[in-house]
Amino acid sequence: MKNILYKSTRGAEENVTASAAVLKGLAADGGLFVPQEIPALDRRLEELSHMNYQETAYEVMKLFLSDYTEEELKYCISHAYDEKFDVPQIAPLAKADGAYYLELYHGATIAFKDMALSILPYLMTVAAKKNHAEHDIVILTATSGDTGKAALAGFADVPHTRIIVFYPKDGVSPIQKKQMITQKGDNVLVVGVNGNFDDCQTGVKKLFGDRALTEEMAEAGFQFSSANSINIGRLVPQVVYYVYAYARLLENGEIKNGEKINVVVPTGNFGNILAAYYAKCMGLPIGKLICASNENKVLYDFLNTGVYDRNRKFILTSSPSMDILISSNLERLIYKIAGEDAGKDRLLMDALGREGKYEITDEMKERLDCFYGNFAGEEETAAGIWELYDRTGYVIDPHTAVARAVYEKYKAQTGDQTKTVIASTASPYKFTRSVMSAIDPSCAAMDDFALVDELSRLANVPVPKAIEEIRNADIRHNTICEVSEMEQTVRSFLKK
Ligand SMILES: *Cc1c(COP(=O)(O)O)cnc(C)c1O
Numbered sequence: 001m002k003n004i005l006y007k008s009t010r011g012a013e014e015n016v017t018a019s020a021a022v023l024k025g026l027a028a029d030g031g032l033f034v035p036q037e038i039p040a041l042d043r044r045l046e047e048l049s050h051m052n053y054q055e056t057a058y059e060v061m062k063l064f065l066s067d068y069t070e071e072e073l074k075y076c077i078s079h080a081y082d083e084k085f086d087v088p089q090i091a092p093l094a095k096a097d098g099a100y101y102l103e104l105y106h107g108a109t110i111a112f113k114d115m116a117l118s119i120l121p122y123l124m125t126v127a128a129k130k131n132h133a134e135h136d137i138v139i140l141t142a143t144s145g146d147t148g149k150a151a152l153a154g155f156a157d158v159p160h161t162r163i164i165v166f167y168p169k170d171g172v173s174p175i176q177k178k179q180m181i182t183q184k185g186d187n188v189l190v191v192g193v194n195g196n197f198d199d200c201q202t203g204v205k206k207l208f209g210d211r212a213l214t215e216e217m218a219e220a221g222f223q224f225s226s227a228n229s230i231n232i233g234r235l236v237p238q239v240v241y242y243v244y245a246y247a248r249l250l251e252n253g254e255i256k257n258g259e260k261i262n263v264v265v266p267t268g269n270f271g272n273i274l275a276a277y278y279a280k281c282m283g284l285p286i287g288k289l290i291c292a293s294n295e296n297k298v299l300y301d302f303l304n305t306g307v308y309d310r311n312r313k314f315i316l317t318s319s320p321s322m323d324i325l326i327s328s329n330l331e332r333l334i335y336k337i338a339g340e341d342a343g344k345d346r347l348l349m350d351a352l353g354r355e356g357k358y359e360i361t362d363e364m365k366e367r368l369d370c371f372y373g374n375f376a377g378e379e380e381t382a383a384g385i386w387e388l389y390d391r392t393g394y395v396i397d398p399h400t401a402v403a404r405a406v407y408e409k410y411k412a413q414t415g416d417q418t419k420t421v422i423a424s425t426a427s428p429y430k431f432t433r434s435v436m437s438a439i440d441p442s443c444a445a446m447d448d449f450a451l452v453d454e455l456s457r458l459a460n461v462p463v464p465k466a467i468e469e470i471r472n473a474d475i476r477h478n479t480i481c482e483v484s485e486m487e488q489t490v491r492s493f494l495k496k
Contacts, residue, residue, distance in 0.1 A: 001042075004066045006033040006232065009335040010349070011342025018065040019127035022233035025226045031342070032230050034332050038281040039063035041243070045258065045285075048243060049251040053090035054081050056247065057240045063282070064236045065123070072126045080119035084108045084153075086465060091115070091241045093248050093421070096394040099407060100254070101424040102245045109179065110427035110466045111321070112272065113150035115241060116234040121158040123233040124225065128160070135223040138494065139163040140207055142200035145176040146321050149183070151227040156185030162222070164189045164490060166200040169480055175430070175448060175470070182473035189493045190477035193486065203486040213487060222494055229271045230328050238275030239282070245421050246284055255419055260287040262420040264410075266319065266403040267291050267299055270327035272423060277333065280370065287418050292406035293375040294319045299327060303373030306365045309357035317378060318398040318434040321426070326352070334360070337367040376405035384408070385438035395459040397426040398434045428455060429467050
């Protein structure tokens with residue numbers, strides 16, 4: 001097997017091993033780590049069609065994370081994809097109304113972030129050992145809701161790690177807040193900050209950049225790290241489920257061996273759809289990659305005009321995890337279509353930093369022809385939830401509904417009948433209020449947990465454990481701090 005090294009999209013960093021890239025997260029020159037080459041699948045599709053999720057994960061991840069031993073990788077996989085998931089298939093496919101929904105929400109926090117954040121802690125602790133890091137890892141995260149809980153669930157009680165999550169005290173939904181402040185684990189700290197998400201984010205960045213603090217922490221036996229979505233330890237595990245989905249379709253006789261499928265991904269930071277693109281580059285028969293945006297349609301505009309422009313109003317929607325104006329993982333695609341030219345990539349990213357926009361060349365644009373982009377507004381999204389429910393009884397969340405609406409537009413525009421997998425990124429139970437108001441507006445007066453029960457009745461799906469657990473869970477974290485007190489909060493937690 002080939003040893004794959006990782007290089008920075010900005011070109012100033014030496015190539016590093018996969019495990020070093022996982023430990024570092026971001027390259028020192030500000031770029032993102034990308035594999036020197038994207039490895040080809042070395043198993044036939046027919047072979048893959050007989051494998052379970054864990055076996056598939058090994059076959060895909062061994063190619064990217066080539067300095068992990070078989071034993072190390074299998075240890076990570078078996079500890080990540082276990083009973084934390086509420087179905088043995090880990091990522092089941094549901095057929096409804098002519099499409100296949102790849103349910104990526106059966107993990108601990110019922111959103112697709114669990115697919116990667118349940119394995120990242122293991123990839124990181126193994127990487128620390130391989131690279132002779134002497135210190136325990138301290139994950140610092142600022143969250144606007146979803147990532148924080150998924151990271152907490154992933155790192156809770158993982159030996160040699162601690163995790164500290166800062167959330168805006170009044171800036172997350174009641175369910176999200178309850179999910180976080182009830183988090184169990186001896187190594188976790190959840191802190192409400194008197195400020196907004198930007199304050200939390202800026203505060204965390206400052207902690208990372210604080211030399212004196214870093215040295216003091218090193219002496220106490222700690223090193224900081226991040227569970228951010230640009231870490232290749234989050235990207236690689238996401239490639240797995242596209243291969244797995246294809247293999248399931250093949251196994252179930254829905255497609256012929258080698259038949260192309262299309263993939264629709266509700267997109268924010270561009271991590272999930274980039275993983276699908278990597279799967280295609282590995283040789284998985286994927287035709288179109290359909291990029292679905294909500295009203296924050298930066299990516300739609302980019303794919304259609306070649307101009308990426310973040311200078312626009314930020315719109316709050318019912319699919320908050322896609323309310324993003326800077327899709328950080330897009331840089332990996334830009335680098336690729338720039339012919340892996342770090343100089344070109346750097347110029348564009350500098351322009352993005354300076355002016356908030358950049359334009360790619362026609363030549364680069366041509367290399368995007370396997371992508372299709374469109375967007376869905378709030379009304380279309382809600383109507384789609386109702387329509388699918390009405391036709392089939394199947395209920396999807398607002399993020400997935402954006403993807404469905406875009407898929408409908410794609411079909412209407414192109415007439416393409418290719419079998420299609422829609423990435424279903426969150427359980428409808430995570431966004432019960434939006435989902436129920438689409439299905440039955442008369443429920444508006446009900447409280448959040450009454451809505452949960454009503455959804456369970458209508459959809460005929462049991463309430464997920466993740467929701468049941470927080471209904472009556474004890475509150476374990478009531479630390480609140482000012483932005484200026486974040487550093488002290490970190491110190492006191494680590495000195496305990
Ligand atoms: C994070 C998230 C997305 C966006 O995924 P990206 O990889 O950031 O594009 C979509 N849906 C849900 C529910 C998410 O949590």
